[in-house]
Amino acid sequence: MVIRPSEQQLRDPRSLSVLVNKLRPLDPIGWVPEDLVMPAGLENPSGHPIRAAAAAALQVMAAAAAEAGVPFRLVSGYRSRELQQSLFEGYSASDGVAAAETYSARPGHSEHQTGLAVDLDDGAGHAFTSAFGDTAAGLWLRRHCAEFGFILRYEQGEQPVVGYIYEPWHFRYVGTEISLDMRESGIINYEEYVGAEPAPDYAAG
Ligand SMILES: [Zn+2]
Known part of the structure; x- marks a missing residue:
């Protein structure tokens, strides 16, 4: 049985399990990761770095996708x-x-801003569109991302919990222990998995 992240881990921006949403800003709000690196092994038109653990996993996932004939690119990383x-x-x-x-x-x-989120596309004009979810690369990523420690963070119909519309291009690195446990338990949003409050919108005021 996988032990789900503690409240302290969810609040700690250094933790690979950190939870960030409309009710959970970065703390400190200007936090900058210390281990940003340029991911190797895939096209990166954004020029953005990501955290080292996410970069290592992304590189392996990119190689597997290319092998399967569905290469993808990094179109946004750390911001x-x-x-x-x-x-x-x-x-x-x-x-x-x-x-x-x-x-x-x-x-x-x-x-x-955590350095653990990536936006991916197939280099064929589907960047940041819901249509990306229906492309070969988008479908492959949906099916296989958990094997590499990533989750599709903003699933269709989850805006009342996650706060954003369907974003089939946005993946979050959480590590394989959590990503595989989520897949196995059939839980499709991170808030529910960690037992956090839904975050449809910012707190008033
Ligand atoms: Zn994104």
Whole structure:
């Protein structure tokens, strides 16, 4: 039996089990990981680094996907609080704040700031679209990501719990112990798995 992360691990940004969502900002809010590296073995048009443990797992997953004929690319990885701020402001300016809130985190609340989240695409024009979930690469990742320690973080229909629309491109590294346990137990969102409160929106005020 797998022991699920403790509240302390969920709050600790250094922990591979950290929980970040609209109710759980990074603490400290400007936290920067100390072990960011450039993942090897796959295209990285974002130029973003990620944490070492996630990079090692991503490299193995990329090799397996390429072997299966469904290579993928890294289109976003670690994003600093400052980068998230400029992204969120840009999305809000073009789509309006309410729409931006459904797919982009406020600064200090993005899982990308942990260095453990990756956005992936197939290099064929499906970046950041729900259609990516139906591509060969998207389907392969959905089926196999747990074997490499990743979970599909924002599943279809889970916005009331996870706070975001379906994002078939966004994967979170949690390690294989947790990812395989989640798959085995049929739990599709991390909040439920760790027994945390649903986070559909930011706390008022
Ligand atoms: Zn993402």
